[in-house]
Every structure is written in structure tokens, then in C-alpha cells.
Amino acid sequence: MVDSKTSPGISVRNLYKIFGKNPEQYVDMVKEGMTKTELNEQYGHVLGLKDINIEMPAGGIQVVMGLSGSGKSTLIRHINRLIDPTAGEVIVGDADVCKMSAGQLREFRRHETAMVFQKFALLPHRTVLDNAVYGLEVQGVSRAEQIERAQRWIDRVGLTGFERSYPNQLSGGMQQRVGLARALTNDAPILLMDEAFSALDPLIRMDMQSVLLDLQKEIRKTVVFITHDLDEALRLGDKIAILRDGEIVQQGTGQDIVLNPADDYISNFVKEVNRGRVILVETIMKPLSGDPEGMGIVTGTTLEEAAKTMTDANTAMAHVTDAGGKPVGSLDIHDVIAAMVTPVAHEEAIAAE
Numbered sequence: 001m002v003d004s005k006t007s008p009g010i011s012v013r014n015l016y017k018i019f020g021k022n023p024e025q026y027v028d029m030v031k032e033g034m035t036k037t038e039l040n041e042q043y044g045h046v047l048g049l050k051d052i053n054i055e056m057p058a059g060g061i062q063v064v065m066g067l068s069g070s071g072k073s074t075l076i077r078h079i080n081r082l083i084d085p086t087a088g089e090v091i092v093g094d095a096d097v098c099k100m101s102a103g104q105l106r107e108f109r110r111h112e113t114a115m116v117f118q119k120f121a122l123l124p125h126r127t128v129l130d131n132a133v134y135g136l137e138v139q140g141v142s143r144a145e146q147i148e149r150a151q152r153w154i155d156r157v158g159l160t161g162f163e164r165s166y167p168n169q170l171s172g173g174m175q176q177r178v179g180l181a182r183a184l185t186n187d188a189p190i191l192l193m194d195e196a197f198s199a200l201d202p203l204i205r206m207d208m209q210s211v212l213l214d215l216q217k218e219i220r221k222t223v224v225f226i227t228h229d230l231d232e233a234l235r236l237g238d239k240i241a242i243l244r245d246g247e248i249v250q251q252g253t254g255q256d257i258v259l260n261p262a263d264d265y266i267s268n269f270v271k272e273v274n275r276g277r278v279i280l281v282e283t284i285m286k287p288l289s290g291d292p293e294g295m296g297i298v299t300g301t302t303l304e305e306a307a308k309t310m311t312d313a314n315t316a317m318a319h320v321t322d323a324g325g326k327p328v329g330s331l332d333i334h335d336v337i338a339a340m341v342t343p344v345a346h347e348e349a350i351a352a353e
């Protein structure tokens with residue numbers, strides 16, 4: 001068994017992408033403030049990305065979110081240079097992907113990155129097993145090792161027994177499990193997932209999110225995950241970047257974004273969100289006064305979990321502890337519940353009184 005490589009961070013720096021005949025000619029104008037619409041109407045070029053800067057965490061999940069046409073796919077395709085930037089850098093570990101030679105790039109794509117697509121992109125005439133080993137076959141790995149490595153991931157994504165099935169004999173959710181097994185079999189430290197779960201029914205989609213989160217605890221890949229779904233972004237993302245018209249409008253943790261949406265565009269996204277699943281107890285705890293009361297709830301617990309634990313224990317007061325069990329604040333069930341109610345719902349409730 002080959003040891004997993006350490007997953008590198010990815011820094012995207014001052015990245016611009018303009019589509020059209022002479023993109024370089026327009027970079028300065030875009031830098032000076034020309035909008036996407038102006039560039040398109042006056043010069044017939046499309047602004048794909050403008051001054052993107054993101055530090056994607058090593059071994060973490062970076063989500064990129066935004067509406068259709070906001071530049072998500074354009075951005076993720078720069079990471080393995082399926083698209084060349086008009087300006088800027090994509091640094092993976094300590095290498096600039098944009099400066100790699102054709103040979104270096106081929107090696108990088110084969111060994112460092114794996115992609116999972118929305119449409120699964122399975123080979124229809126190959127079995128589950130033969131789809132999973134495809135990348136290893138290309139790398140010239142022996143058949144015995146191919147099978148050993150693939151089988152492990154086929155088992156881990158829950159497809160044991162389906163090795164000899166063909167993609168068209170499987171449901172959408174199972175086909176995407178094959179896509180994930182194939183990506184993991186390559187053992188690349190970077191996973192690029194462009195709307196990988198978007199074609200799945202809501203329940204199957206949540207299932208796949210759980211599979212990914214579960215696996216990620218162990219594999220610690222650097223995952224770049226594209227979605228237009230905020231719930232998915234909040235559930236999966238260690239960090240989230242939100243794009244609009246090729247620009248980043250906000251980035252941070254899910255909690256940062258839900259608590260402090262940068263503008264109306266983002267407020268619109270977050271107003272429907274279940275805040276109880278995003279906000280953590282330490283955000284709303286009060287300073288300790290006197291001895292810690294009630295049960296201990298560890299930092300990192302969501303309000304929803306805290307409310308459930310406190311209700312189950314039939315207690316209105318609790319205290320928050322750090323990971324070592326030291327009390328760091330106090331928690332009142334009323335504050336927990338008030339913070340779970342969205343500001344919008346709260347205003348509506350007041351208006352209805």
C-alpha cells in the first residue's frame with residue numbers, strides 16, 4: 001500500500017481570467033474598474049474571474065459558492081490548469097501551476113489531483129471496479145495493486161458487492177459513489193469537486209455529504225468543493241468563498257458568513273439558513289459569573305445540538321468548556337433559542353404581534 005501524501009495548501013493570488021481573442025489587452029482596464037458588462041458590451045470579451053485571492057487550507061475543505069455564471073468552474077479549472085489564467089498565480093504547495101512545463105503539468109494532474117464531476121463522467125462500458133482503477137491503469141500500476149487499492153475505496157464508499165456492475169445498472173447516488181471511489185483510488189492529495197453532488201436527490205445528496213465528511217476525517221485531502229447550495233456549503237466547508245460575476249464578495253467560515261453577511265446578495269443567501277446548525281455555543285456564551293452552572297458543553301458544539309442536549313437534560317443553564325474541560329463561559333437556553341431564530345423571522349414575528 002502506498003502511503004498517502006501530505007495534502008498541500010493552495011493559494012490563488014491575484015487571479016484574472018478574461019475570455020476572448022485578446023484577453024491580455026484588457027487586464028489593465030479591468031484592474032482599473034471596468035465591469036463585466038462594459039467589457040462584454042464594448043469589447044466583446046467575457047470577464048470570467050477578477051482579482052481572486054484565496055488561501056485554501058491544507059487538508060481542509062474549501063467551498064466555492066455562487067450563482068450560475070459567477071465563475072466557480074472557471075476557478076476550479078485553474079487549479080489543475082485546464083484553464084490558463086490571463087494574470088495571476090495558483091500556488092500548490094510550493095509550485096506555481098501556471099509555470100509548469102507540459103511534462104510537469106501532466107505529472108501534477110496524474111498524481112496530485114483527482115476530479116469528481118456533476119455528471120459522474122464514468123466510462124459506460126467498464127465495470128465499477130474498472131472505472132475505479134482507470135487512473136492507476138494510466139499510471140502503469142500493476143493489475144494486482146490496482147485491484148487492491150480500488151477495492152479499499154469501493155468498500156469505503158459503500159459499494160461492496162457492486163464491483164462487476166456497470167454504471168447504467170446503478171442509481172445516481174451509487175454512480176457518484178463510483179466517481180468518488182475512482183478519485184480516491186488515485187490517492188491524489190487534492191480533490192477537485194465541481195458540483196459533484198448537485199445532480200442527486202436531496203436525501204441521497206445529504207448521504208454523500210456524510211460519506212465525504214466521514215472519509216475526510218481520515219484522508220485529510222485538500223478538497224475544493226463547488227456548489228451553489230448554501231446548506232451544502234455550510235455543512236462541508238472549513239472555509240467558504242462566495243463569488244458573484246467573477247469576483248469574491250465574501251470569504252470566511254460558515255459562521256462568519258451567516259453572522260456577518262457582507263451585502264444584500266449574501267444576506268439573501270443566508271436568510272433561509274438554519275442558524276442553529278451553523279452558530280457555535282462560544283459565539284453566544286456569556287462570561288462566567290461565579291461557579292459554572294449546570295452541565296458542561298464543549299466549544300465547537302452548534303446551538304442546535306446544545307439546545308437538544310439541554311432540553312433532554314431538562315436544564316435551562318449550562319456552561320461552556322474548552323476541549324480540556326475548563327469552564328470558559330455560561331449558556332442560557334433562552335439565549336440559545338433566540339440566536340437560532342433568524343433575524344428575518346424575528347422581525348416578522350414582531351410585526352405580527
Ligand SMILES: Nc1ncnc2c1ncn2[C@@H]1O[C@H](COP(=O)(O)OP(=O)(O)OP(=O)(O)O)[C@@H](O)[C@H]1O
Nearest residue numbers: 019046047048066067068069070071072073074075
Ligand atoms: N470558454 C469560455 N468562453 C467564453 N466565456 C466563458 C467560457 N467559459 C466560461 N465563460 C463565462 O465565464 C463566466 C463564468 O462561467 P463558469 O462556467 O465558471 O460559471 P459557474 O459559476 O461555474 O456557473 P454554473 O453554476 O452554471 O456552472 C460566465 O459568464 C461564462 O459565460
Ligand SMILES: [Mg+2]
Nearest residue numbers: 072073074194
Ligand atoms: Mg460550473
